[in-house]
Amino acid sequence: MSGIYDFTAMSLAGEDMPLKRFEGQVLLIVNTASACGFTPQYRGLEALQKELGPRGFSVLGFPCNQFGKQEPGDAKAIEQFCDSNYAVTFPMFAKIEVNGDKAHPLFRYLKREKSGLLGSSIKWNFTKFLIDRSGQVVARHAPTTTPESLRKEIEALL
Known part of the structure; x- marks a missing residue:
């Protein structure tokens, strides 16, 4: 049975990053975008990272341009945007x-583990998957769910 730690994803810097690197941590995996109405959630995601990171928590951001073409930039533009606007x-x-035939295997797995209200497809940017320390997908949250509202749920897993 495959699990979250079996996947590898490319970092913004272009390096393969095995998710095994995050083994034992509580994770919040989020598909992000720089030009979305939900983009200010970067602020809340970063606050969670700073406050809970020392306890074994990490946000993992995955930019996606599938919804309204709201992430048009290349890796350098995304990095600059996140750094200058939200100090990510x-x-x-x-x-x-x-979504679709070219969906990253990690997101195929996440969607299979936790369907959303309207099925397995991700409906928009800033869909959030909460992963426990053993790598199990324990919750899926809609884009409208703010990072701040997840604090208690995350702390219960730490």
Whole structure:
């Protein structure tokens, strides 16, 4: 049976990053975009990272351009945007697809483990998957769910 740690994704810097590197941590995996109405959630995601990171938590950001073409930039543009606007310190990965035939295998797995309200497809940017320390997908949250509202759920897993 495959698990979250069996996957590898490319970092924004272009390096393969095995998710095994995050083994034993609580993770919040989010498909992100720089020009979305939900983009200010980067602020809340970064706050969670700073406050809970020392306890074994990490946000993993996966830019995606499939929804309204709201992530049009290349890796350098995404990195500059995240750094200059939100001082993002959590790991950001190369732009991926989350739905369709070209969906990243990680997101195929996440969707299989936790369907959304309207089925397995991801409906928009900033869909959030919460992963426990053993690598199990324990929750899926809609884009409208703010990072701040997840604090208690994350702390219960730490």
